[in-house]
Amino acid sequence: MSTIATLRKGEIGYISEESLDSIPLKLLEMGCLPGAEVQLVQIAPLKDPLYICVNGSHLAIRKETASKIIILKS
């Protein structure tokens, strides 16, 4: 199963509808919506956190959160 945490650097995916309930409200509000295109921009030197770009927002989230957000690859 692909999640944001399994993306490679620079890779793009789409947030799956099924992960709606596992996305924290805060992330949802910041634009991390089901159906949205998400790109993994950068991985921190110690492999965590992850730097993503979704819906025009550039966000750093922890791997733990990222691994709960299921994505579909195009």
Next chain:
Amino acid sequence: MSKNDIKVALIGNPNTGKTSLFNQLTGLNQKVGNYPGITVDKKEGISKLSATQNAIITDLPGTYSINPTSLDESIVLKTLLKKNIKESPDVILVVADVENLKRNLLLFSQIKDLEIPTVLAINMVDQMNRKGITIDLSLLKKELNTEVVLISARKNEGIDEVKAAIIRCHVAAKASPLCGIDHKIDPDYFTKLKEISPNYSLYQLWLMITQNNYPETVTKEEKKKLLAFKEDASKLKKYQHKETIYRYQEINKILKKTYIVDKSKATDLRGRLDRIFTHRIFGYLFFVFLLLVIFQSIFDWATLPMDLIDGTFAEISDFAKSNLPTGVLTDLLTEGIIPGIGGVLIFIPQIAILFLFIAILEETGYMSRVVFLMDKIMRRFGMNGKSIIPLISGTACAIPAIMATRTISSWKERLITILVTPFTTCSARLPVYAILISLIIPDKKIFGFLNLQGLVLLSLYALGFVTAIVAAYILNKTLKIKSKSFFVVEMPNYKLPSIKNVFFEVVEKTKSFVLEAGKIILALSVILWFLASNGPTSFDNAEKNTIENVVNQNLSDQELQQKIASVKLENSYIGILGKTIEPTIKPLGYDWKIGIALITSLAAREVFVGTLATIYSVEAGDENTSTIKEKMRSEVNLDTGKQRFNFPVGMSLMVFYAFAMQCMATLAIVKRETKTWKWPLIQLFGMGLLAYVASFITYQILS
């Protein structure tokens, strides 16, 4: 402030230029107060909207939504739920970043649903051409059903239009919801909720139950009914998710018609800079290099103004002494109050310079990259990437540093950061280290270029930081606090810092230090002065007895006065206190005189030097360090007949000052931020015990 002033609440996402707009609207008419009942700073300013109309603008903390996840953000919710006329805003001014309008409109849509008149200011429109953005303003106004103004706060463009829009919006007092959550998600559920009270908008009632936050104006009856809605918690959560998705759908519909981006025009400056600043090697190297530059500048730039302040206060004190009639009041002024104020102001240069750097790092967007780089490391020690900012600020002063922890949303991570911040080497420790190092460490170079004294000072900084980290690790393992750790940080665009914003930030932070720490340091200085200049009968007889004792020694008048002063001190209340604790501190290598300095250091650590100066009867007003140093060097340990400040004693003292919690002002701030005396007391005794044991070991091994 008059009754007719319009109360405006300024709200926006972080990094949208909200502060720039606030500074443009209010200029120097700003003040920082407290929200009633809570301790978060409230920034307010008066803005002249027109010849006859003023507005009081409250700058609320930056937030992505009304649903709070940190202390800072909860202020926004609390302010917006207020219903009493005195505190609730008349108009809400929402600032949005033109480049990220979609996400910014989420907050706007929530605010609009509160049914309070709202103005939307879209900021940074000077970037539109470069980013290939076009906006259909008149259609956007119609779709959002509100006043919309395009501005560029940094370039001072569109500010007058904002002012005019606030007046128009206030007069029209038109307030209708934008999204209307009720009929989209679960009509029955929300109709029932709305029926509870006609005094609040549906969205306000919804926020009360989802955020568990009930303003005082809610009646008992209403609250009971609202609580009934909370019973099905999973439903609440589900509906909150649905609500957010629905809001984005509506926003997308509106933006599709009014907002066009030509992506071919985008430049990749962010990407290029990020590749350097977040690089696995260069990223850390650059950060360390930056820290070195900052600390170097603090020492280089601050020396001159600090000497100036020091000298000026000595002169003021001398001037007052020679021009005012002698008496207790003059003594209180010249020996208590004036040096007390000087003792606070002396820190301003270092603190201002450090905050200048921090403000620039935050303004440019670099600070978020540091948080990104450090999160994993800090997490191992029970903290958060955001803890790095308090830990850096702590090298100036722990007080503003502890206040900077408010952005950390997890209580456990925030508490640990608060508890360990006082270990970082603050500027008050510096004078103590400086004089002790010059006494016990030879001024020579090792390997031909490294200054040994400088190296010792650097190791003391390292000692403070390492101790903070180790303490955090232990606290993380022992504190049994369950708190949800959630971390999301926006990586804003890089931009040049605005001089105005940086200036205001430095002034505000420095001012809050002077007021917070100042009143405590000043009060303690006065108390210590009293204890040092009063005592039992032996104190009152000191002068007479001394003159009788030394009558044959042929002392000059000056030497006699010094002798009297030191005998007086020995017999003052504080001298007695020092003698009382002497047996406890003897194993650390200290005598009662050093004991007095330890006690007076409770006001502020750097008082150590001044106290010893007084005790070793250096001429009043002569603050020349070499003189104090010479006196300290010639001070003899009566038990051994050798130097008092030898290597073991000096090292033991420095270790003591590195660990001990000798700062009343910090304890008061920790009490304020944690809302209980438990944590400051744990700090006081925990750090005190550590200092005692570590100094004991240091002294016993070295001597």
